[in-house]
Amino acid sequence: MPLVLLATFNLCPDGEPGGDLLVAALAERGIESRWVCWDDPGIDWPAADLVAVRATWDYQRRHAEFVDWAHAVERSTPFLNGADVFAWNADKAYLLELAERVPVVPTALVDDRTLVPGLRAAVERHGPVVIKPRTGASGVGVVVLESVEDPRLQGLTRGPWVVQPLVESVRTRGETSVYVLDGRAVAQLHKQPGGAEIRVHELYGGETRAVDLDEASAAVALAAMEGAATVLGSSLDYGRVDLVEHDGRLVVGEVELIEPGLYLDVLPGLAEPFADLVAARLPGT
Secondary structure, rough: EEEEEEEEEOOOOOOOOOOHHHHHHHHHHHEEEEEOOOOOOOOOOHHHOOEEEEEEEOOOOHHHHHHHHHHHEEEEOOOOOHHHHHHHHHOOOOOHHOOOOOOOOEEEEEOOOOHHHHHHHOOOOOOOOOEEEEOOOOOOOEEOOOOOOOOOHHHHOOOOOEEEEOOHHHHHEEEEEEEEEEEEEEEEEEEOOOOOOOOOHHOOOOHHHHHHOHHHHHHHHHHHHHHHHHHHOOOOEEEEEEEEEOEEEEEEEEEOOOOOOOOOOHHHHHHHHHHHHHHHHOOOO
């Protein structure tokens, strides 16, 4: 029986919510799987036939260590997507490359030296803006501001950062997430922030629900995945594409290629196509 290791982290040792559904779906396909912490020195990675990064939700704090780990493991055991993809996707500067191929929320890069002039230019161009870490996750470090005099800037998380216009539709219409597995759009979520928030995560009062996959969202998500694959020069096994409405059209907010949560507690049926993807990628199949 082939063995697949599902990589998680030490605060979620049993995997993502609903992760038992994925283990069961893999077992139905004759595949043994286990949730393991990516930084556990006791894991025998070469003994596995495949590694699927699933819930490594501390990678943004340990970026260099995480990417080094992925490259080291990949020398003996294949990953879904792979270490080079993880390294590219962990830095939100990828949005500038993607913007040459698909509509993306306008994005500028700033660091400690260019922070003030970069923010001034963005506010003059867009009005209210959002600044967030270039390597970040879960909405940590996101600040909405209208001026470089905003005192919250003194509490910024470590840079560098990306600066984007405030997409007001997130507060009214929310955000759409489309899962693309093995080149197919297979499922869709709707995420709505709470109150005046723009962060859709449950941690900040957001709500997530499953919705029917719609053609327009699927088309943009597929184009985003194809654009990312073109930039990287390789095929992509999976991704979640987050979409928002900006200037009257759907645009890409982010493309998650490392560890996008499957929301199996909301979308339990997503375990089946993900298990099919794993089965199709096993060596020798």
